[in-house]
Amino acid sequence: MCFLRMRFFSKLFLAFSFIVFGFLVCDAARGVDANTPVKTADVKSPSATSNPITTAPVLPSEFSGWQVKGAVVKSDDPAAADAANAPVLKEYGFVRFEKASYTRDDGRNLTIRAAVFADASGAYGAFTYYRTPEMEDETIGGQAAFLNNRLLFYQGNVLVDASFDRMSVMSASQLRQLAGLLPQAEGGKNKPPALPDYLPKPASNVVLEKNTTKYILGPVALDQIGAPLGSAAVDFKSGAEVVTAKYAVNAGDATMMLVEYPTPQIAAERLRQIDASHQITPPQPGVAPIVDVGPFFDARTGPILVIAAGPLSQSEARALLASISYEADVTWNENTYVSKKDNLANFLFNAIVLCGIVVGLALVAGVAFGGMRVLVKRFFPDSVFDRRESIEIIALHLDDRPGRLPRER
Numbered sequence: 103m104c105f106l107r108m109r110f111f112s113k114l115f116l117a118f119s120f121i122v123f124g125f126l127v128c129d130a131a132r133g134v135d136a137n138t139p140v141k142t143a144d145v146k147s148p149s150a151t152s153n154p155i156t157t158a159p160v161l162p163s164e165f166s167g168w169q170v171k172g173a174v175v176k177s178d179d180p181a182a183a184d185a186a187n188a189p190v191l192k193e194y195g196f197v198r199f200e201k202a203s204y205t206r207d208d209g210r211n212l213t214i215r216a217a218v219f220a221d222a223s224g225a226y227g228a229f230t231y232y233r234t235p236e237m238e239d240e241t242i243g244g245q246a247a248f249l250n251n252r253l254l255f256y257q258g259n260v261l262v263d264a265s266f267d268r269m270s271v272m273s274a275s276q277l278r279q280l281a282g283l284l285p286q287a288e289g290g291k292n293k294p295p296a297l298p299d300y301l302p303k304p305a306s307n308v309v310l311e312k313n314t315t316k317y318i319l320g321p322v323a324l325d326q327i328g329a330p331l332g333s334a335a336v337d338f339k340s341g342a343e344v345v346t347a348k349y350a351v352n353a354g355d356a357t358m359m360l361v362e363y364p365t366p367q368i369a370a371e372r373l374r375q376i377d378a379s380h381q382i383t384p385p386q387p388g389v390a391p392i393v394d395v396g397p398f399f400d401a402r403t404g405p406i407l408v409i410a411a412g413p414l415s416q417s418e419a420r421a422l423l424a425s426i427s428y429e430a431d432v433t434w435n436e437n438t439y440v441s442k443k444d445n446l447a448n449f450l451f452n453a454i455v456l457c458g459i460v461v462g463l464a465l466v467a468g469v470a471f472g473g474m475r476v477l478v479k480r481f482f483p484d485s486v487f488d489r490r491e492s493i494e495i496i497a498l499h500l501d502d503r504p505g506r507l508p509r510e511r
Contacts, residue, residue, distance in 0.1 A: 193320025195220035356412030404428030
């Protein structure tokens with residue numbers, strides 16, 4: 103019975119030692135992680151996400167000799183920027199609007215309207231929406247176009263509409279300085295969309311018509327430009343992006359339309375539905391109709407649907423569809439600095455600390471085990487440890503002299 107009690111105390115102490123060891127190791131690991139910078143995703147409210155420059159003014163008080171005159175009108179209502187196209191501006195991610203009047207010492211006046219969007223894709227899309235084929239191209243910001251005394255350009259996520267009372271040869275240069283003073287969104291929000299780059303380049307038999315490229319992010323804008331596919335067939339709820347452009351072919355003007363979806367699987371499903379609706383003459387319930395634009399050709403490359411419509415011959419349609427090829431571009435971003443987690447010296451220091459904890463725990467366990475034996479032997483002598491009846495010693499008695507054996511007779 104005493105032997106069983108001794109075994110029970112030994113196991114209880116061993117279990118207690120393991121619990122203390124685990125607690126110390128977890129605490130040390132927590133301490134190491136607390137000193138390591140952790141990258142967290144910034145979770146922002148919708149207003150903070152869509153309004154990256156709420157604290158900074160959009161338009162400067164002066165630039166290139168122009169001085170602001172009067173108060174600057176500010177609003178976060180898209181109707182204040184353009185009441186007729188407020189739903190379109192919402193689709194492009196409209197954030198805020200500013201309007202200011204400027205004057206120069208020579209008496210000229212300038213009115214600037216600036217609209218800030220959530221990212222550069224919205225600003226570029228709004229620029230293509232307002233740009234007309236009659237405008238001439240200019241080199242200001244990302245892209246620019248002008249007609250008479252009006253100049254339209256976008257820089258990053260800001261769209262600027264400037265109206266002069268009298269333009270001069272230096273007006274474009276002055277607006278370039280203004281483009282450099284505009285606040286910009288951070289990170290990838292300042293990059294224009296990549297989908298327009300997939301449009302076919304001008305060839306011998308097809309020519310891209312000037313300023314007809316439109317970048318669309320919502321159903322209202324798509325239905326207003328008269329694209330070959332309606333908004334119901336595109337399904338913007340799936341995360342679609344659309345770009346359209348007109349090409350001059352032998353028989354007239356053809357329309358090229360690219361629809362990009364998040365995945366090739368979604369694009370393939372939409373293509374099957376478009377082909378089904380295109381083959382059906384009477385409207386079917388649940389099937390989006392195709393706009394009657396004459397000959398209609400479609401194909402898919404990766405997540406992009408390619409649609410050519412208009413007075414196209416088979417050879418022209420094949421050439422346009424074959425000129426678009428999707429290539430996935432995968433970018434792997436790595437840190438260009440060494441954090442505490444990746445620092446070898448920090449790892450060695452933490453390993454030494456852990457070894458010290460283990461050694462200290464072993465010493466504490468040894469002292470505790472030995473001290474427990476001393477205390478138990480003192481208060482319970484011959485009851486748990488070193489009991490006489492449980493100690494068996496085999497003695498050889500080598501020092502004892504053997505007795506005399508009796509003689510045999």
